[in-house]
Amino acid sequence: MLKQKNIFILFVGCCLGVLFSTAGSVLADKDAEQNEQAVSLPFEELRTFTEVFGRIKQDYVETVSDKDLLENAIRGMLVGLDPHSSYLDTEEYKELKVGTTGRFGGLGIQVTMEDGFVKVISPIDDTPAQRAGIEPGDLIIKLDDQPVKGMSLTNAVKIMRGEVGSKIVLTIVREGEEAPFDVTLVRDIIKVKSVRSRILEDGFGYIRISSFQSPTGEALKDAVDELKKENGGPLKGLVLDLRNNPGGVLDGAVSVSDAFLNSGKIVYTEGRIKDSQMEFNATPGDLLDGAPIVVLINAGSASASEIVAGALQDHKRAIIMGTKSFGKGSVQTIMPTGNGGAVKITTARYFTPAGRSIQATGIEPDIELERLKLESLEASSFKPIKEADLSGHLANGNGKKTKTPENTKENDNEEDPKGVDMRDYPLKEALNLLKGIVILK
Structure with a gap:
């Protein structure tokens, strides 16, 4: 018991030291009531923590180091907050940086x-x-x-x-x-080319953004210029495909939204600390000069994708088509720690220009499409029997060779001459909608 009490006194002493060392800055900014709450310690909870810590050190079947116990406690503290907050040790932090900056x-x-x-x-x-x-x-x-x-x-x-x-x-x-x-x-x-484009039909362009990186805004502008050049003039309409786009850099999402808006709010964030309160606004200039846009989204469209879809939807600049998006409307900040690791913690929520939180609700499409799976007959196990399959069938009367399933071309993977994937139902619907809007105008 004496050993456990000593551990408790040492632990509480460390906590008090940390809290009192930061109390000066807290006192300077908060009123008296907030100060009292800021420096108050949950002594009962700390006592329980210390008791469990001591029990593990004394009774667990194997010896566990203090470092491992405290590190696991930190992990549990962060994991319990939300799915996106976590503690990264030195190796994990290095892995994260490799994943975002290296091959x-x-x-x-x-x-x-x-x-x-x-x-x-x-x-x-x-x-x-x-x-x-x-x-x-x-x-x-x-x-x-x-x-x-x-x-x-x-x-x-x-x-x-x-x-x-x-x-x-x-x-x-x-x-x-x-x-x-x-x-x-x-x-x-893994090499990610974030922007791809092509002409669907005369006057109608298609741009696919697979993720948002810092250069995505510039890449989008280049893609629109190429489409205009290939089309031989301004575009009548554009399909912006954000399906299965998991997000990425906030600046990339802002740049893409700004490319189609002349003014107004794009997105803003709210959190408890000053640095988490940001607002981004559009600058004059619409790359398409008001030509209609259809944005395709699905359950794999998350974070930055939802920022773009939400901004264009709120400003009535685009029609959102597809299925409800993922619903990740939170901002994570990575804070390096003194031991070479880092803490990734959620610090804010995104809000669309109209004040809608994306978090856990996602973006509801203006036009919802059912999920369909088109499958060729060749892909199924059932093969219909034809005359040519019958044993002893008559030869063709015109002297032509009998076609067999092997030399008969039935390819449902082809695109039409203008580049529309015939299996892509949402894309075909988006193109049809653009055509209808142009006709009505």
Whole structure:
């Protein structure tokens, strides 16, 4: 008991030292009532914490270092706040910086945690995850037969990264599927080209933004200029595709929104500290000179994507089409710690120009589209029997060779001459809507 009391006194003493060292700045800015609340300590809770700490040190089946116990306590304190706040030790912090600034072997998948499992926000274009058919909302329950339950998001991401060319098996639970299934992926260098564009039909352009980076705004302007040049003049309308775009840099989202707005608020943030209160406004100049825009979103459109969709929707500058977006309307700040690690903590919420919080609600499309899956007959197990399949069938009377399924061209993967993917139902609907708006004008 004496040892436990000593630990308690030392721990409370450290807490008091930290709090009193910062109390001067607190006292300078707050009134007397707030000061009293700021320096008050939860002694009962600290006593319980110290008691548990002592019990573990004394009775746990194996010896545990003070460093591990306190680090785990910090992790638990942050994880209990929300899915996006976490503690990063030195190695994890280094991994985070590599993931955002360097080249690494990975799967190309944006994830979060939900109920102890890794949940897919969206796959990134042209990556192993996207090519393997990973979908927004998929739950990853195993990584190479290793259960994800109880694993931190950082550790899960670390396992998914690895040497380029190496394989990993993800066990997936998907809504609508009766049982979990395995997907084998081969790690690759993840290179994200955030903006792609093409002409759909004469006068109608298409721009796909797969993620928001610092140069995305400039890349968008270049894409619009190229489309105008290819079209031989101004565009009649534009489809802006933000489906499965997991977000990214706030400045990129602001730049993209500003490109189509002449004035007004784009987004603002609110939090408890002064630095978390920001407001971004549009500057004069619309790249399309008022030509209609349809923005495509889905459940994989998150964060910065929702900022763009919300801004254009509130200003009635675009029609939002698709399915409800992901609903990540919070801002995370990474704060390095003295030991070489960092704390990632949620510091603010996003709000659209009309004052709507995106958090946990998402963006409701103006025109909602049902999720459809188009599948060719070739992809199914059933093959219809034709005359040519019958044994001893008569030869063609005109002397032509009988076509067999092998030499008959039935390719539903083709695009039409103007570049519309015939399987992409939302894109076709967006183009039809743009045409209708132009006709009405």
